[in-house]
Amino acid sequence: MRLAPQIDGERLLRRLDAFARIGATPAGGVNRQAFSVEDRGARRLLAELALERGFTVFQDGIANLFIRREGADAALPPLLIGSHLDSQPTGGRFDGALGTLSAFEVLETLEDARAETRMPIEVVAWANEEGSRFAPGVMGSMAFTGADTAAWKSIVGSDGASLAKELDATIAALPEAALRPIGMPISGYIELHIEQGPSLEKEGLPIGVVTAVQGTRWLEVSIEGTAGHAGTTGLAYRRDPMVAAIAAIHRLQTTIMPLDSSARLTVGRIAAQPGSINAIPQSVTFTVDLRHPRPERLDAIEAEARQACTAEAEAQGCMATIKRSFDMPGAAFSADMIKIVEDAVRSLGLSHKQMISGAFHDALFIARVAPAAMIFVPCRDGLSHNEAEYVEPADAITGTRVLLQAAIAAASSLELLR
Ligand code: GLV
Ligand code: MN
Numbered sequence: 403m404r405l406a407p408q409i410d411g412e413r414l415l416r417r418l419d420a421f422a423r424i425g426a427t428p429a430g431g432v433n434r435q436a437f438s439v440e441d442r443g444a445r446r447l448l449a450e451l452a453l454e455r456g457f458t459v460f461q462d463g464i465a466n467l468f469i470r471r472e473g474a475d476a477a478l479p480p481l482l483i484g485s486h487l488d489s490q491p492t493g494g495r496f497d498g499a500l501g502t503l504s505a506f507e508v509l510e511t512l513e514d515a516r517a518e519t520r521m522p523i524e525v526v527a528w529a530n531e532e533g534s535r536f537a538p539g540v541m542g543s544m545a546f547t548g549a550d551t552a553a554w555k556s557i558v559g560s561d562g563a564s565l566a567k568e569l570d571a572t573i574a575a576l577p578e579a580a581l582r583p584i585g586m587p588i589s590g591y592i593e594l595h596i597e598q599g600p601s602l603e604k605e606g607l608p609i610g611v612v613t614a615v616q617g618t619r620w621l622e623v624s625i626e627g628t629a630g631h632a633g634t635t636g637l638a639y640r641r642d643p644m645v646a647a648i649a650a651i652h653r654l655q656t657t658i659m660p661l662d663s664s665a666r667l668t669v670g671r672i673a674a675q676p677g678s679i680n681a682i683p684q685s686v687t688f689t690v691d692l693r694h695p696r697p698e699r700l701d702a703i704e705a706e707a708r709q710a711c712t713a714e715a716e717a718q719g720c721m722a723t724i725k726r727s728f729d730m731p732g733a734a735f736s737a738d739m740i741k742i743v744e745d746a747v748r749s750l751g752l753s754h755k756q757m758i759s760g761a762f763h764d765a766l767f768i769a770r771v772a773p774a775a776m777i778f779v780p781c782r783d784g785l786s787h788n789e790a791e792y793v794e795p796a797d798a799i800t801g802t803r804v805l806l807q808a809a810i811a812a813a814s815s816l817e818l819l820r
């Protein structure tokens with residue numbers, strides 16, 4: 403008698419540990435930023451595990467990595483499941499890794515059970531989801547869905563590295579993965595991810611079924627003043643961009659979020675040039691990450707941010723230049739795919755809630771070309787983009803069981819939904 407496929411929880415946890423060692427930081431997190439040596443190491447390990455199991459491994463020109471298991475009908479576009487392997491500079495062990503390794507566990511489970519799916523299923527590790535080293539983020543899924551990537555060639559990373567060079571080296575480091583063109587027809591996409599917020603844990607729910615992702619915009623603000631001597635330049639003679647930047651940031655932090663509980667505003671990077679202890683800076687640059695579920699509010703918040711930076715710069719006799727470096731409109735997921743995931747949750751007797759993702763994900767872009775949905779699992783204290791990020795083993799396993807059931811259902815029914 404053939405048994406229903408059952409995921410191997412111990413194997414999943416072992417894999418999570420093995421990948422957490424690649425780029426491990428002393429504080430228990432990972433630094434495996436996009437296209438770095440560590441990122442290449444994680445891609446290599448996944449490819450080796452896949453080849454050992456007899457799966458086929460592909461990559462494309464933006465370094466998205468694909469692991470293919472054939473289905474009964476090879477002519478059908480594959481169902482994709484996965485996430486990303488790159489991390490924040492002081493990232494956690496689960497952001498992206500859980501989604502990628504749980505997807506690989508699903509593939510192995512199907513192989514263990516010699517279970518046949520109608521569609522091929524491919525695990526995908528999207529390239530540069532985080533965008534912390536090379537902005538923008540979600541590069542892999544954006545390129546896959548047809549974004550114009552010409553301008554990316556000249557991108558310089560936060561560490562001064564050239565994206566074009568690092569990307570080429572990343573692809574070259576994995577010759578076992580055959581190159582395929584960027585983008586292809588797919589039947590659907592399911593991504594498991596940690597919630598990266600506190601609500602599931604607080605409500606004691608093992609699963610969130612994500613129905614939509616809120617929009618994100620990134621601004622790069624540069625305030626130009628006049629460099630001067632710290633000891634000799636009196637207040638009346640200063641055009642100090644640091645004073646302007648502090649005032650602008652203070653104004654934004656005390657207005658936007660306190661007045662709108664759905665708004666998010668983060669200044670995550672600030673730098674003074676030339677950055678000398680005894681010189682008034684010539685310029686100060688900082689980033690602003692803005693999020694809101696409603697596009698018209700995102701427009702209004704961006705306008706407020708621009709106005710605050712311009713006005714506070716002028717008040718100091720400085721000049722602000724504001725560039726929008728990233729605009730990622732939110733998106734709603736496919737009702738059909740949400741139903742497949744919810745049915746999987748119910749079939750396993752689990753409680754869940756529907757929710758909107760505050761973080762962006764590759765699924766946001768993939769939803770433009772195919773039915774997509776996401777499964778969230780709780781993380782401790784809602785912490786993410788933090789080395790202390792932690793997911794209970796039982797929750798990681800439960801999420802993977804949901805992914806397996808949803809993938810099995812989707813791989814047989816999606817074509818009928820088209
Ligand atoms: C993803 O990493 C995000 O910043 O939402
Ligand atoms: Mn992520």
Ligand code: MN
Pocket residue numbers: 490497532787
């Ligand atoms: Mn992240």
